[in-house]
Amino acid sequence: MTDPVGQNPTAEPAILQLKNLRKSFGALKATDDVSLTLRRGEIHALIGPNGAGKSTLMRQIAGGMKSDSGTVHFAGHDVTPLSTVARARAGLGRTFQISSLAMEYTVLQNVMLGALGHEGGAMRFFRPVMARTDLIEQAMQALQRVGLENHAAKRTSDLSHGQRRQLEVAVALTLSPKVFLMDEPMAGLGASGSKRMTGFLDGLRSEAPILLVEHDMDAVFALADRISVLVYGRIIASGTAEQIKADPVVREAYLGAEDVA
Numbered sequence: 453m454t455d456p457v458g459q460n461p462t463a464e465p466a467i468l469q470l471k472n473l474r475k476s477f478g479a480l481k482a483t484d485d486v487s488l489t490l491r492r493g494e495i496h497a498l499i500g501p502n503g504a505g506k507s508t509l510m511r512q513i514a515g516g517m518k519s520d521s522g523t524v525h526f527a528g529h530d531v532t533p534l535s536t537v538a539r540a541r542a543g544l545g546r547t548f549q550i551s552s553l554a555m556e557y558t559v560l561q562n563v564m565l566g567a568l569g570h571e572g573g574a575m576r577f578f579r580p581v582m583a584r585t586d587l588i589e590q591a592m593q594a595l596q597r598v599g600l601e602n603h604a605a606k607r608t609s610d611l612s613h614g615q616r617r618q619l620e621v622a623v624a625l626t627l628s629p630k631v632f633l634m635d636e637p638m639a640g641l642g643a644s645g646s647k648r649m650t651g652f653l654d655g656l657r658s659e660a661p662i663l664l665v666e667h668d669m670d671a672v673f674a675l676a677d678r679i680s681v682l683v684y685g686r687i688i689a690s691g692t693a694e695q696i697k698a699d700p701v702v703r704e705a706y707l708g709a710e711d712v713a
């Protein structure tokens with residue numbers, strides 16, 4: 453285990469710090485005393501078997517689910533009492549909220565709406581926003597970065613599941629977050645889509661660090677600076693890809709010896 457909660461004074465400072473987060477559903481401890489950090493410039497992957505508590509933890513961080521106890525510090529502030537919207541405004545960017553896409557709008561319009569959310573204020577009601585070339589340009593750049601530039605004019609409802617996930621990443625990009633929380637961005641992308649997304653996330657970490665929940669272990673091992681393993685709501689190990697692959701507790705509890713050869 454290397455510096456699992458970010459106490460190493462020589463390391464990059466943490467922009468996101470979770471301390472002792474817990475969430476139970478009745479007798480079930482979905483997250484149980486979870487502490488971890490995300491440092492500038494890094495991709496920190498959170499892996500674990502189905503039902504380990506990864507999505508619950510992401511919701512606790514983004515603000516959609518109230519924690520039973522513990523704190524979330526972001527950019528030096530305790531954001532635990534803040535709503536999802538307030539956390540997003542502060543720069544905590546969450547992707548994969550397909551339900552927030554307007555299905556009847558085009559792909560481009562969805563990204564532009566995201567960019568407007570960033571501007572905020574009453575401007576959206578007073579300017580012919582969909583004709584604003586600056587916004588169109590910004591949105592097209594975001595679509596290009598995720599590989600959806602050729603689908604800009606499509607209705608969002610006509611996109612595949614994987615493409616909708618790419619679109620969510622594009623929407624998140626326009627908000628210029630200080631941190632990305634990504635919940636399975638590779639899911640449904642197929643081999644070439646995953647490869648492209650992996651390359652994209654690789655470059656993105658220098659813009660904003662990423663807390664990445666992902667089942668695609670090839671992508672995780674290729675991308676992650678650090679990996680934390682969640683099992684039954686508890687972090688059982690945290691370290692580099694090499695350390696995690698070699699950790700007997702992780703192999704026993706999760707990876708399976710045959711998967712990590």
Ligand SMILES: Nc1ncnc2c1ncn2[C@@H]1O[C@H](COP(=O)(O)OP(=O)(O)OP(=O)(O)O)[C@@H](O)[C@H]1O
Pocket residue numbers: 477480482500501502503504505506507508509
């Ligand atoms: N709202 C809820 N009410 C009751 N139980 C819940 C709720 N949300 C999650 N759980 C339970 O909490 C546990 C953790 O679920 P969670 O979805 O966080 O796991 P996960 O690691 O994200 O799983 P997966 O990899 O399958 O997405 C599971 O046993 C799940 O059934």
